[in-house]
Amino acid sequence: MNFQTHNISDILLLVFVYFMNLVDLNINIIIDFDSTFVKLEGLEELARISLHENPRKDEIIKEIEKITNDGMTGKITFENSLEERLRLFKSNKNDISNLVDMLQENVTHSIVNNKSYFMENSQNIYVISGGFEDWICPIVLPYGVIRENVISNKFFYDEEGMITGIDKSIPLTKTGGKTQCVRNLTLSGKKIFIGDGFTDYEVKKNGEVDEFILFVENIHRKELDNYADHITQSWDEVLAYIS
Numbered sequence: 001m002n003f004q005t006h007n008i009s010d011i012l013l014l015v016f017v018y019f020m021n022l023v024d025l026n027i028n029i030i031i032d033f034d035s036t037f038v039k040l041e042g043l044e045e046l047a048r049i050s051l052h053e054n055p056r057k058d059e060i061i062k063e064i065e066k067i068t069n070d071g072m073t074g075k076i077t078f079e080n081s082l083e084e085r086l087r088l089f090k091s092n093k094n095d096i097s098n099l100v101d102m103l104q105e106n107v108t109h110s111i112v113n114n115k116s117y118f119m120e121n122s123q124n125i126y127v128i129s130g131g132f133e134d135w136i137c138p139i140v141l142p143y144g145v146i147r148e149n150v151i152s153n154k155f156f157y158d159e160e161g162m163i164t165g166i167d168k169s170i171p172l173t174k175t176g177g178k179t180q181c182v183r184n185l186t187l188s189g190k191k192i193f194i195g196d197g198f199t200d201y202e203v204k205k206n207g208e209v210d211e212f213i214l215f216v217e218n219i220h221r222k223e224l225d226n227y228a229d230h231i232t233q234s235w236d237e238v239l240a241y242i243s
């Protein structure tokens with residue numbers, strides 16, 4: 001009898017919290033992009049596309065993956081990780097357009113299922129990524145994410161559309177960049193960072209957000225388990241936790 005009553009109250013609570021929006025909860029959520037909003041690492045996939053005719057493709061991709069992981073687990077600085085990876089391949093606007101097509105097919109499953117939540121809560125949702133606006137905006141804006149709430153890196157191109165460099169005036173090219181970007185937002189209310197990597201946890205470590213949720217639907221970097229306030233397998237679990 002007690003068990004049944006408990007179950008019903010749980011269900012009622014779930015129904016109630018499901019409809020509570022982030023404004024009412026006074027929560028801002030900041031989401032990472034690579035391996036969080038999408039299943040893949042954008043820069044790695046760009047390298048795969050750009051190197052498709054290169055006979056040393058597999059070898060170079062392995063090297064890029066190793067650098068990504070060393071950055072994600074905090075073994076090397078983000079600054080070094082970004083520069084070293086970009087040195088290993090050349091890309092153009094056409095490669096980026098192909099990457100966008102690929103990422104559109106690889107948005108994280110539980111985020112696709114919760115698209116309406118993103119549309120309805122866009123005022124309090126931010127995307128901060130060490131990836132590049134050229135492929136992040138075409139993926140997240142259709143989910144209602146506001147352009148000003150997307151903070152990411154920026155390429156420079158030459159007249160033929162080849163990438164010639166990155167805009168180093170953006171804090172995200174530097175170690176601790178995500179922390180600086182959150183600080184610049186001067187958000188009020190509770191702040192929660194949701195991501196899969198070390199640079200996401202760093203924002204909590206630096207005291208700029210209240211909580212770090214480790215998101216493991218796409219990849220589970222177990223080295224980060226001890227740093228997380230909560231570990232979630234899906235966006236549904238994120239919503240259940242923050243509500």
Ligand SMILES: [Mg+2]
Pocket residue numbers: 032033034035036195196197
């Ligand atoms: Mg990530």
